[in-house]
Amino acid sequence: MTMTSPAKVPELALPARTPHRAPKRASRFKPGAGKQLQGGPFAYIALAVVGIGSLLPLYWTLVAASHTQDEVLASTPPFLPGGRLMHNLDAAWTQAHLGKAIVNSFIVSSCITVATLFFCTLAGYAFAKMRFRGRGALMTGVIATLTIPPQLSVVPLFMLMSDLGWSGSLESVIFPTLVSAFGVFFMRQYLSEALPYELIEAAKIDGANNFRVVLSIVLPVARPAMMVLGMLTFVQAWNDFFWPYLALNQQNPTLQVALGQLSASYTPDQSIVMAGALISTLPLLVVFVIFGKRIVGGIMSGAVKG
């Protein structure tokens, strides 16, 4: 840090500043910290069973999506993927307008993710490192909003969207989710440990105003946490079902809504429904395979309550 020449800023004269909080342990969750007991074969067997249970439904989605419905529902169901995958994907694509739904899902999830990252980092920084009146109470308010289920406000929300002229359009799904209490909490936790006061003060001494500090100090420091929060937010926005299902219609659905409508149609073909499910899950599975480690770490670090 810039401890170089304190003589250059004599007029600063900080009045009896209390010493900085002792730096917390950098990471409380170092895997393998301390003495860990070695896992025996039982642990591996149990984990393997649970792991298979976790993956089996996904595998079954693939199997069902690659056969005809009759084969899937036969008295002896198939266990290996068949050759009808392309045909079923194609059918799902045209029957449920999945092309448009995918584009919609990408628009919605990206907008929500970008906005959430920006607003939550700002708010998290303010709660972590700035002093202002009512901070504790406001943070309690943020956390309290976590406990309010969306069900409680959908009826007026629907009417509000109709008043705003957003009925059935993507705005009605994007705007209510632009911020997230979890995100504010998550960024606050991260920044209060990862961002030293010295860094902020150094920037201020160099003449940066508050927003400048955010741009050139806070955002770079927050980047790892923003990556994690971004992925969590994207997954959540992509998978959201309740409000989009009420707010959007058949002409302009997100993937999940299209999927719900596909299955709600008169006697749906199960293989085609499964092909739709595969299309809606595949992008996230790819994200998971690539970033799984980071998402796991993010959930673990965001989960801890003081």
Next chain:
Amino acid sequence: MATSTPTRDAHTPPPRGSQRKPVNAHRQMWRSRIWRFDDKASPYAYIAPFFLVFGAFGLYPLIYTGWIALHRVEMTGLDRMEWVGWANFDRILHDAEFWTAVSNTFLIGVMSTVPQLLVALGLAHLLNYKLRASTFWRTIILTPYATSVASAALVFALVFRADGGLLNWVLHFVGLGDTNWANGHWTSKIAISVIVIWRWTGYNTLIYLAAMQAVPTDLYEAASLDGASRWQQFRKVTIPSLRPTILFTIVISTIGSMQLFGEPLLLEGGTLGAIGGNEHQYETLSVYLYNYGWNLGHLGPAAAVAWAMLALLLIIAAVNWLFGRFVRKSAV
């Protein structure tokens, strides 16, 4: 949560490169005023977006729900509101289907939360051992979290199908065939609970694991010096250290189970899904609300259901609080 911060003086006049150029006093005053304003207003500006969005799309609708619940509003004419007083509440409270939905929500909530959290606790304990490829196991267990309610519900609908369902095929080998899962009162609730458990166990496992890794190892060393077995260590050290986390997951899961919507809606799909089965055997409060508001088009009663859910949440919170107090007292 730690809310104390070092007292950093917000009014510290910022240092400027004023030694080089003499700045006149007037300008300097202005600058420090702007600076002070920046310091005062910035935190509020940074948290404002959260509160504005939440106020507009969360808090305002939440309160307005109460007003709508006292009116007749139809989906066909959203701008016409007609005062009816308590009629909507009267209507749902005298509806047997509403009480079925309440008890279903409660039962499915218990049936999905309890096993889920117990399994998560056990799994977290296993993952807390030193394992090969521990990240791999964690990722695998979290994978269901990446699937949506919709796709999970649809796959399990296929697994739980009465004819041609995967589960019934498996059960045939044990000599237990042809359960009509969605039709039965208990079996349909089991089916829905399984979907919930499948999707959320991994998530809760990681939360517990994080908390377990924060438990100081010397506690275990002390316990083992005192001759405590593994099981005793788990019970006497791990579980008490995890108590706040466990309480947190219980609260989150309870709120989550109040919201169950996609799972029951899509278990059978179509018109049966919208009413939660032919005898409403798996209709949850969310489905009931959806059915009243979006299927039948009566938004007034739907808003009344929302308030009933709020009341239920408050009751659960009170029970939780009392329970927590009881546990703390009996622990002393």
